[in-house]
Amino acid sequence: MSTPNIHFDRRSFLKVSATAGGGMLVGLSWTASAAELDEALPADPITFNAFVKISPDGIVTLMSPNPEVGQNIKTAMPMLVAEELDCDWTKVMVEQAGLDSTKYTRQVAGGSGSIPASWKPLRTAGATARQMLINAAAKRWSVSPAECSTDLGVVMHKASGKKATYGELATEAATMEVPKDVSLKAVKDFKIIGKSLKAVDNKKVFNGKQEFGFDFKREGMLYCVVARPPAFGMKIKTLNDARAKSMPGIAQVLRFGNKVAVLGKSTWEVLKARERLSIEWEVDTKLESTADHDAKMAELLTKPLEKPQRKDGDALAKFEGAHKVLESTFEGPFLPHAPMEPMNFFAHVKEDSAELIGSTQNPGSALRAAAQVTGLPENKISVMMTRMGGGFGRRLNSDFVSEVVEISKLAKAPVKLMWTREDDMTGGIYRPAAHYLYRAALDAQGNIIGFHARGAGLNVGNPLRENNFPAGALTDYLAEGHNHQSNITTGPWRAPVHNFLAFAEQSFLDEIAIATGKDPVQMRLDLLTQAEKSPVGTVPYKIDRFRNTIELAAKKANWGKAPAGVFQGFSAYFSFNTYVAQVVEVTVEAGQPKIKRVVCAVDCGVVVNPEHARNQIEGGMVDGIGHAMFGQLTFKDGTPEQSNFDTYRIIRMADTPPIEVHFVENELDPTGLGEPTLPPISAALGNAIFRATGIRLRKQPFSQNGIKNA
Amino acid sequence: MAEFTLKVNGTKYKVEAAADTPLLWILRDHLGLTGAKYGCGIGQCGTCTVHIDGEAMRSCALPVSAIGKAPVITIEGLSSKNGEHPVQEAWHEVDVPQCGYCQTGQIMSAAALLKKNPSPSDADINTAMAGNICRCGTYNRIREAIHVAAKKIKS
Numbered sequence: 001m002s003t004p005n006i007h008f009d010r011r012s013f014l015k016v017s018a019t020a021g022g023g024m025l026v027g028l029s030w031t032a033s034a035a036e037l038d039e040a041l042p043a044d045p046i047t048f049n050a051f052v053k054i055s056p057d058g059i060v061t062l063m064s065p066n067p068e069v070g071q072n073i074k075t076a077m078p079m080l081v082a083e084e085l086d087c088d089w090t091k092v093m094v095e096q097a098g099l100d101s102t103k104y105t106r107q108v109a110g111g112s113g114s115i116p117a118s119w120k121p122l123r124t125a126g127a128t129a130r131q132m133l134i135n136a137a138a139k140r141w142s143v144s145p146a147e148c149s150t151d152l153g154v155v156m157h158k159a160s161g162k163k164a165t166y167g168e169l170a171t172e173a174a175t176m177e178v179p180k181d182v183s184l185k186a187v188k189d190f191k192i193i194g195k196s197l198k199a200v201d202n203k204k205v206f207n208g209k210q211e212f213g214f215d216f217k218r219e220g221m222l223y224c225v226v227a228r229p230p231a232f233g234m235k236i237k238t239l240n241d242a243r244a245k246s247m248p249g250i251a252q253v254l255r256f257g258n259k260v261a262v263l264g265k266s267t268w269e270v271l272k273a274r275e276r277l278s279i280e281w282e283v284d285t286k287l288e289s290t291a292d293h294d295a296k297m298a299e300l301l302t303k304p305l306e307k308p309q310r311k312d313g314d315a316l317a318k319f320e321g322a323h324k325v326l327e328s329t330f331e332g333p334f335l336p337h338a339p340m341e342p343m344n345f346f347a348h349v350k351e352d353s354a355e356l357i358g359s360t361q362n363p364g365s366a367l368r369a370a371a372q373v374t375g376l377p378e379n380k381i382s383v384m385m386t387r388m389g390g391g392f393g394r395r396l397n398s399d400f401v402s403e404v405v406e407i408s409k410l411a412k413a414p415v416k417l418m419w420t421r422e423d424d425m426t427g428g429i430y431r432p433a434a435h436y437l438y439r440a441a442l443d444a445q446g447n448i449i450g451f452h453a454r455g456a457g458l459n460v461g462n463p464l465r466e467n468n469f470p471a472g473a474l475t476d477y478l479a480e481g482h483n484h485q486s487n488i489t490t491g492p493w494r495a496p497v498h499n500f501l502a503f504a505e506q507s508f509l510d511e512i513a514i515a516t517g518k519d520p521v522q523m524r525l526d527l528l529t530q531a532e533k534s535p536v537g538t539v540p541y542k543i544d545r546f547r548n549t550i551e552l553a554a555k556k557a558n559w560g561k562a563p564a565g566v567f568q569g570f571s572a573y574f575s576f577n578t579y580v581a582q583v584v585e586v587t588v589e590a591g592q593p594k595i596k597r598v599v600c601a602v603d604c605g606v607v608v609n610p611e612h613a614r615n616q617i618e619g620g621m622v623d624g625i626g627h628a629m630f631g632q633l634t635f636k637d638g639t640p641e642q643s644n645f646d647t648y649r650i651i652r653m654a655d656t657p658p659i660e661v662h663f664v665e666n667e668l669d670p671t672g673l674g675e676p677t678l679p680p681i682s683a684a685l686g687n688a689i690f691r692a693t694g695i696r697l698r699k700q701p702f703s704q705n706g707i708k709n710a
Numbered sequence: 711m712a713e714f715t716l717k718v719n720g721t722k723y724k725v726e727a728a729a730d731t732p733l734l735w736i737l738r739d740h741l742g743l744t745g746a747k748y749g750c751g752i753g754q755c756g757t758c759t760v761h762i763d764g765e766a767m768r769s770c771a772l773p774v775s776a777i778g779k780a781p782v783i784t785i786e787g788l789s790s791k792n793g794e795h796p797v798q799e800a801w802h803e804v805d806v807p808q809c810g811y812c813q814t815g816q817i818m819s820a821a822a823l824l825k826k827n828p829s830p831s832d833a834d835i836n837t838a839m840a841g842n843i844c845r846c847g848t849y850n851r852i853r854e855a856i857h858v859a860a861k862k863i864k865s
Contacts, residue, residue, distance in 0.1 A: 070809030070846050198805050205810035206798040208745020208785035212811055215744035223739075248711065248728070266739045268731045340749050340757055340811040340845045389747070389811025390845050421750040611805050615848065619808055622847025645754035645843065654836040656849040 046170045048129035049178075050103035051081050051122060058153055058167030060087045065097040065104040066114045067361050068201075069391040070619075071674050072612040073114050075200045077122055079608055080115075083192040084126030084184060086150040087166060094200045099363035099383035109361040109388075110396045110492065112576035112672025115608060119670050120184070127182040129173075136173035137164050187606060187667040196611035201387065213359030213386040214344050214418065221346065221414040222251050222263040224407055225270045227277050228427060229258055231638030232487045235284035236260075239277070247273035254410050258284075261407045263415065271420070285487050287638035293458055294331070296484055297435040300456035301329065305480035310466035312536045313476035315441070318450025322441035326515055328508055330438070331699040332500035333632035334458075335431035336642075337493055338650065341389020342424035343400040347407075348414035353380045354405065359388035361395040369398035373405045392623075393492035397429050425648060426640040430633060431493030432460035434500055438508035441476075446516030448474055448527075455481040455501070459490040465501060469524075469546070469574060470509070472539035473531035488635065494623065495675035498575045500700070502679030503628065503686065506571040507698065510687040520570045520687070521554045541574040545603050548664050553581035553601035556662050566596060569688025573680035576672030579603040579664070582621070584657075584684040586692045592708050593689045595625070595657035598681070603664035604671045613673055614661045620677035621659060626651025628682030632701050649703075714774050718743070719787025729775040734758045736774050737784060745785035745814045749843070756842030759815035760784045766822035768841070785814040788821060797821045800859035808846035816842050820856050829860055 045053035045061045053061040062078035078094045099107055106117045130150055137155040138145040141162050148157050153166045166173075187193075204210035229235060241253040244262055249269030254261045260277055264270040319325055345358035347370070354374055360366045363383040371378050388395060404417035419427060434457035441450030451474050455463030466479035493499060513520040525547060532543045550572050553559070562568050565587055572581040581601045586593040600617055607613045630649035634641045642648040686697040689707065697705055716723050718741060725740045732751075737743040737760070746769050749757035753768035760769045761783040789795035797820050807813045816839065823830060823838040830838065835853050844852065 070807070072808070196805070198802060199807065201810070202802045202805065202807070205807055205813055206785075206801050206817060207789070208743070208814050210810060211744070212747070214748060215738075217742075266727075266735065268728065268735045268739070272728070338845060340755065340809065340843065341747070342749075388809060390809040392845075418748075421752075421755075615805070615808055615851065618850060619847040622849065623845075626847070644752055645750050646752060650755075650843050650845060651847065651849075652843060653839045653849040653853065656847065659850060 046174045048132060048174055049125050051125040052085060052129040054129075054166050054170040056167050056170060058165050059091055059093060060085065060153065060166065061093045061095055063095050063097045065107050066118075067107065067109040067363065067385040067388060068096065069109040069361055069388045069395070071109065071114070071616060072199050072609065073109065075197060075612065076115060076608045077118055078200070079192050079197060080118060080122040081126035083190055084123040085130050086152070088153040089192055089197060091153060096385060098385065099367060101364070107363055108396070109391060110393065112578070112674045112676065115670045116577065116672060123184050124182060127184055128179055131179045131182050132176040133166055133169050133173040135176045135179070136169045140164070140172065193606065193608050194610065196609055199612065211386055212341055212389050213346075213357070214341050214389065216346050216357055216386055216416065218346065218348070218414050218416070221416050222411060223265065223267050223270050224261055224263045224404070224415050224417045225274050225420065226403060226407075226417065226423070227260040227262070227274055227279060228423065229281060231281075231287055232428070232489070232635070233283060233285040233287045233638045234281045237280040237282040239279050241277055243276040243278065244273040247276055252411055253277070254407060256406050256410060259403070261411075263407070263411055263413070267418065288486060288488060289636050290634040293433055293486065293635070297433070297456040297458070300482040300484060301435055301437045301454055303482065305454075305482060308478055308480040309462060309464050310471060310477065310479040310537070312471070312474065315450040315452050315476040315478035318441040318476045319439065319452070322449060323444045324442040324515070326440045326442065326511060328438050328511060328698055330436045330504035330507065332434050332503070333634065333700060334433045334488065335493060335627055335631050336425045336633050336648065337392040337394035337429075337431075338425060338648065339388070339390030339392055339394055342421055343394070343419040343427070344417055345401050345404045346414070346416045347401070347404040349374055349405055349408040352376070355382050356401065356405070357384045357386065359386050359391075359395060360398065360401065361388065361391045361393070362398065365396065365398045366401040369402045370405045373402050374409055392494045393496065394429060397491045399429065421645070422643045425633070425643050428489035429491040430488065431499065432457045432490040434458070434460055434463045436463070436501065436504040438504060440508070440512050442512070442516060446518060448512065450476045451478070453479045453505070456484065457481070458484050458486040458488065460497065463497060463501070465497060465575075467538070467540050468501075468505060469539070469541060470527045470531070472536055473527040475536055477536070487638075494620075495575060495679045498573070498675070498679040499624070502571070502573045502575070503682045503700065506573060506680050506683030507686050510569070510683070510690070511696065519560065521550060521559055524550055524572055541579070545579050545664070546572070546574060549579040549601050549603045550581045552662055552664055553583055553599055556601060556660065557583035557585070557599035559583060567688050567692035569684045569686065569691060571680035571684035571687065573676070575676045575679055578671040578673060578676040580676050580680055582677070582680055582684040584681070584688040586685075586688045588692050593692050595685065598657050598659045598684075599662070600659065600677060601662045601664060602673075602677065603666070604673050604676070605666065605668040606670050607663055608670060610663070613663075616673050617661050617677045618659045620675065621681040622651060622656055624678040624681035625657070625685060626655065628685060628700050628702055629655070629707070630701050630703050632704070712775070714777070716774070716777060716782060717779065718782045719784060725774070727774055730773045732770050733760070733772045733774050733777060733782070734769040737769060743784050743786050747811055747814065749812070755812070756819060757812050757815040759818040759842065761818060761822055764822065764825065766819045785818055788818065795821060796862035797824065797855070797859040800855040800862060803858055804851050804855040806848050806851040806855050808848055812842060812844045816844065816852055820852070820859065824856070824860055824863060828863060830856065
């Protein structure tokens, strides 16, 4: 077995910090400067702060604190630091940091929040180290720091012509007092931010050397799979593990709760032994089916909510005597996340400490889960994040971490837990199913005089985002969302709630436009003007940014001027503080709609790495189209009816349309990008399909409505 | 348990395993070659793709006993120059990946395609790559990178 090629020794860091005394804790929990830490270190990289290390040979090591799940954050975060450090990107090495709340905040890959939350702190970290390098040079040359400048890892004093590289200055610079106030560059002066730099781990990813959680091995560890209840609502009645235990390569079989862990020397051996477990299951709670879920949500949609999430004016009164009332119901299924890398994790629980390594979007949650299971204090548990083979929200949960920690504790051994694809798809934590009722009261001129959104979801919390547009534009608006408890477990799934809500909302707005003879783009722009002139209540979106984004998409797609036989659909949505507008164009071939082109406009503020941003935007829309077309997880008596990619269809290359991406250019702080382009795309597609075929799609997946090829 | 002799990336290995052990787990657990990934175990997603006798095959559903003397090439052995196969270079130029988990399998499928068809059309690519899922949705970039690689191989 190979030894792990990742390494983060949290305890040794803490020890070094302790010997260094109080350190200089400014803003971001800076570590003490390296020169104070240990005399034996100078040959190694010299630490300036939690993000920056500089070696005497000029190599700059930048720490990337957040988990890499495919958003290319391990390239973007260091770009923020490098920009203000003014170093040479070709001499930058990037290192993944482990979980360390003494040095970093928000080490999470979720909520499209990594760049927005780090935009100022990480640039400040770079600027602070740069100022220390300047101060060291100025001291060496007996000049004022204000007379010095930097470029590509060199400090210069123009008047005297003196120059020194960061490497030459690093040892001295790290002993300088940490400056409290540093200024950050203006957007127009950026040299690194805004460039499409290649992802830092590309080579390893392409030659197979990149380690994902699934690839992690430790000498002496036991491979492990777990037998879990075959249906939600079942528990173990009897267990006979004699045959499994006698299989070759099997070390231990352990029951914990309603699960049975099989541990052994190799993956295939534990998989085969798991099949030899004799487990009799019995009903514990209720065995739910999709038909029950649909009936429950339909029932809830008939019921008012005592305390609506938002109520402007009196929408219900406006429906009485309205010239026309529109009403539509939308149905969204449960979805598994199905990242390419199924859940897995490594844990080694000892008497007084625990070590966790693997694929997690949320290492803080993994830490807390391990502390809860073991009873160990959090500072005795280390968590190292590997690169993840996707997450889509699934790895924000730590159920699989709790499992492996429990197993390692019981087995008294280092354990690597793997979930098979079937375990992953049937093991719970899904996008909640939700239904929506949308109603609009219209006057004789086609104006919306009353608007009513009612949602019902299963373990969804609040199924609405009640401040969504067109809230703010309408005097009489009502939003009420029901939550129903189910024993099917749910969790965040890329753009939680938004991911289906946007389909319902943006499809319904299209229905209103068509029913009132308005252009869908112009109708949205008119509503925005209404919200600008006579705002009702508060809204999270900025009118001008929303308008610019809509207009950019319409312009780039040549909205309303499609050639004969090409049908356009429009959608626009605000989420994670980002504005998205999309046009989908379809044609009809052999009676089936076919997407010819997708045009997407995005306002996410300053774009850190345009090519990686485009990749996220494209991926969000491919994800949205794929799940709208094919995705559904149904249940029969508590058992998921889909369990692998033969029964659960994922979008493939031939289904993927050409995509054009356009950014609204501005100098505003970056906003989220991992999620916002997913929610509205299925509505733009559905709206285009309606124009092309006359079929109004209100239920996902579309493949259940006779649509095959889009 | 039985002993099998495999030729992987030009090196002969003797492994002891149950005859029905899929090649994927031999590569990963026994030989420490983790570039081929587990994704589905039923040959549906392509993350485990390797070349057997030059053909792109799904190693997750192929028992070790079926390999015989056929040479196996994994992503680790695709290029003699450590990651400088034209397909790998093209992947970097186009900056294809998001999470990257499927990309070794995608690259192996693409390399096998280009060996047989040095000038594939979009439709040829769609067909040849139909067995490889990318959950992040980088398909358009993969297709573009295959065209870039085709040009590299020709020049």
